[in-house]
Amino acid sequence: MVNDQQLENVCRNFLIEGEYLSSEIVTTGHINTTYVVYFKTDGEVKDYILQKINTYVFKNPIEVMDNISNITEYIRKKIKKVKATAKRDVLHYSKTAEGKYYYVNDDGFWRCSRFIDGSVTYNLTSDLFIIEESGKAFGEFQMHLADYPVDKLFIAIPHFHNTVMRYEAFKESIAADSEKRAEKVAAEIQGYLDFEDMATEMYKMQRRGELPLKVTHNDTKCNNVLFDAETGEHLAVIDLDTVMPGLVAFDFGDAIRFTANSASEEETDLTKVYLDMDKYEAFARGFMSKVAPTLSENEKDTMALGAITMTVECGMRFLTDYLNGDKYFAVAYPEHNLDRARCQLALARDMLKKYEDMKRIIKKYC
Numbered sequence: 001m002v003n004d005q006q007l008e009n010v011c012r013n014f015l016i017e018g019e020y021l022s023s024e025i026v027t028t029g030h031i032n033t034t035y036v037v038y039f040k041t042d043g044e045v046k047d048y049i050l051q052k053i054n055t056y057v058f059k060n061p062i063e064v065m066d067n068i069s070n071i072t073e074y075i076r077k078k079i080k081k082v083k084a085t086a087k088r089d090v091l092h093y094s095k096t097a098e099g100k101y102y103y104v105n106d107d108g109f110w111r112c113s114r115f116i117d118g119s120v121t122y123n124l125t126s127d128l129f130i131i132e133e134s135g136k137a138f139g140e141f142q143m144h145l146a147d148y149p150v151d152k153l154f155i156a157i158p159h160f161h162n163t164v165m166r167y168e169a170f171k172e173s174i175a176a177d178s179e180k181r182a183e184k185v186a187a188e189i190q191g192y193l194d195f196e197d198m199a200t201e202m203y204k205m206q207r208r209g210e211l212p213l214k215v216t217h218n219d220t221k222c223n224n225v226l227f228d229a230e231t232g233e234h235l236a237v238i239d240l241d242t243v244m245p246g247l248v249a250f251d252f253g254d255a256i257r258f259t260a261n262s263a264s265e266e267e268t269d270l271t272k273v274y275l276d277m278d279k280y281e282a283f284a285r286g287f288m289s290k291v292a293p294t295l296s297e298n299e300k301d302t303m304a305l306g307a308i309t310m311t312v313e314c315g316m317r318f319l320t321d322y323l324n325g326d327k328y329f330a331v332a333y334p335e336h337n338l339d340r341a342r343c344q345l346a347l348a349r350d351m352l353k354k355y356e357d358m359k360r361i362i363k364k365y366c
Contacts (some may be wrong), residue, residue, distance in 0.1 A: 002052075002107050007037055010050060013103045014094040014112040017041055023050075028123055028223055031057050031330075032241070036115065047115040048094070052108040057328070058241060061109045062102065063154040068111075068240045069093060069101045070152075071215075075144045088116050088228075088235050119226040119235050124264055128282040130222075130232055131259055135286025137225040137234035138217060138251060143290050145215040150245045153215065157242065160218060161250050163200045163313055170316050173323040181323055185338060191345045192316045199312040202302055206247060210298050216246030220255035248299050249306025252287055257311040259283055261347050265314075268339050273346040275354055280307075281361050288365040300366050304358035308351045315344025 008020040018041030026034040033052040038045055053061045072090050079086035093101045094112040103110045122130055159165045174182050174189055182189065205211045217224070219242050226235040258265065260279035263272045284303075292300070319341035321328045326337055351358065 006107055007035060007050060010103060010105065010107075010110050011037055011039070011048065011112065013096055013105075013110075014048075015097060016048060016094065016112070018046065021045065028121075049113045049115055051111050053111065053241070055109055058156055060154065060156065064156045064241055065093075065101045065111060067154050067156065067243050071145065071148070071240060071243055074148055075141075078144045088119070090236050091116075091238060091240070116226050116236055118229050120229045121223045121226060121238075123223045125222060125259075126279070127232070128278060130227060131279050131282040132286035133227060133232060133234040134222045134225045134255070134259060135283040135288075136290055137237050137286075138220045138255060139287040139290030140234075141217060141237045142214065142248060142251065143294065146294050148215050150213055150215055153244055155244050157244070160242065160244060161203070161246055161310075161313065163203045163309060166313055166316060166320075167196055167200060170320045173320045177323065179323065179325045185319065185322070185341075188319055188338070188341055188345060191349075192312065192319060192341075195308075195312045195348060198305070199309045199316075202247060202249060202305060202309055205298065205302070211247055211249075211302065212296065212299075213245040214248055216244065216248065216251045218242035218244055218246055218251065218254070220251045221258040222255070247302075247306065248291065248295060249302045250310055251306075252284075252303050253306030253308070253310035254314070255283055255287070256280055256307040257314060257344065257347060260307075261343075263343070265340055265343055266336075267343050270342060270346040273343055274350040275307075275347060275358075277354065277357065277361075280358065284361050285365050288362065292366050295366075300362060301359075303362045304355060307358065308348055308355070311344050311348040311351060315341045315348065318344065 007023050018039040021038040021040055023035045023037045031054045035050045036047050037050050038047050055061055058064050075090045076086045079089050091113050096103050219239055224239040225237055260276050262274045262276045267273055318337045322337035331337055
């Protein structure tokens, strides 16, 4: 953990001026370490988001920042064609004296962005208006990038949503059983194996040319949207490390598995875990209102499948990491990843029961 002096020194390298006041760590998120830092300039308190990038996960952080800066500037130009300012609609990253969007020291690889005033995030919410707005935010994100050249994106995490390879890695972890944990989770292992055909179908369709690759966010949790604190309307999409070529339904599906879950992904009482259809419909309504005109028929038809696929993939990744000794995701206690995996499996099973209703709702808003 870095101290205030170290954080201030990093901020100074991003040319932040004024009196350093304090910092606080943001506890949401599994990968990067995030701080809010406060400065006082001309009597006004200004806050910034300072992040230390997990270079174990993002092994090419410079290229990741190239993706992010290119994407945000592209969106900014689109918005400013129709609005006077894009100040609250897209992230703005600070540059160093060398003109770089990142700074590297002995403590790590850093980036800094200005906090969007009057904005809030929601980790979990039952407010259907907020959920619909989050759907609009991610649909709008893809709408702005519909004509962005996908081949110019650096692939930050190769095969990120390659569910065929995810299953191969899962099976290798089961066979290796390096932590001697496989026997005690045999039921969970079989549960994920039962979903293999369904969860790999969309990736196989893309390989057959039946689904197009587009610019996708790849981490479409509700807490990766900033909302206006007063009106609740969506502002900017954040946490852009995993922007890569992908399938639209994967973005939709990842959002659903998080936002429309009746409980937190940390929930250990599985009787509380199910797909909330009101939340599902609210997000679908918002998302499809922005992105539907850009979709092919196959994309529309696989949207609900994307929700099951992403739920299974995420849970299987948690279980794989548990079998490997918890090397990827941050954990708070020894069986944290196992509990996460159980939660996602319960959610996927409930989605399967509601699959036809899920598809009908998508058609309703197409």
